Amino acid sequence: MAYWNWKPSYELGISVIDNQHKRLVEYINELSAAVTTRDKKQISFILTGIIDYTISHFAFEEQLIAEAGYPMAGPHKKLHESFVAAVSRYKKSFDEGYDIAGQLMAELQIWLTYHISNDDMDYKDCVKKMLVNKEIQKIEDRAETKKKSWFQTLFG
Numbered sequence: 001m002a003y004w005n006w007k008p009s010y011e012l013g014i015s016v017i018d019n020q021h022k023r024l025v026e027y028i029n030e031l032s033a034a035v036t037t038r039d040k041k042q043i044s045f046i047l048t049g050i051i052d053y054t055i056s057h058f059a060f061e062e063q064l065i066a067e068a069g070y071p072m073a074g075p076h077k078k079l080h081e082s083f084v085a086a087v088s089r090y091k092k093s094f095d096e097g098y099d100i101a102g103q104l105m106a107e108l109q110i111w112l113t114y115h116i117s118n119d120d121m122d123y124k125d126c127v128k129k130m131l132v133n134k135e136i137q138k139i140e141d142r143a144e145t146k147k148k149s150w151f152q153t154l155f156g
């Protein structure tokens with residue numbers, strides 16, 4: 001059985017973000033499996049993977065919310081930064097030989113559940129609006145290009 005099961009209530013309805021969040025949940029399940037086997041090399045490998053993936057996910061999310069003009073983009077970025085700092089501290093302790101993987105796993109689950117369900121949920125409408133507007137713009141641009149090519153066919 002998985003350590004952490006994805007729940008539909010975590011979904012923001014922004015597929016690119018939801019898929020990244022699902023990957024984070026998977027990563028924590030992989031960590032849980034590695035902790036059970038007590039394979040230190042594997043645990044270390046997964047911890048590095050979690051940190052790298054989290055950093056790129058956060059960067060992607062920060063760019064998206066800034067582009068959407070989300071008013072809390074700055075404070076949201078700060079939350080990400082303190083989370084990365086905390087996880088990196090755990091990784092350092094692990095590298096120094098402390099048995100923190102189980103504790104970290106629990107903290108990751110609590111933090112991510114809270115963050116996705118509250119902080120991320122808070123930006124979803126703003127980002128969705130921006131994405132819809134972008135799609136409308138694309139359709140309008142396409143229509144405009146078509147109009148130009150008709151004009152050229154008829155009068156060019």
Ligand SMILES: [Fe+2]
Binds near residue numbers: 076080115120
């Ligand atoms: Fe976030």
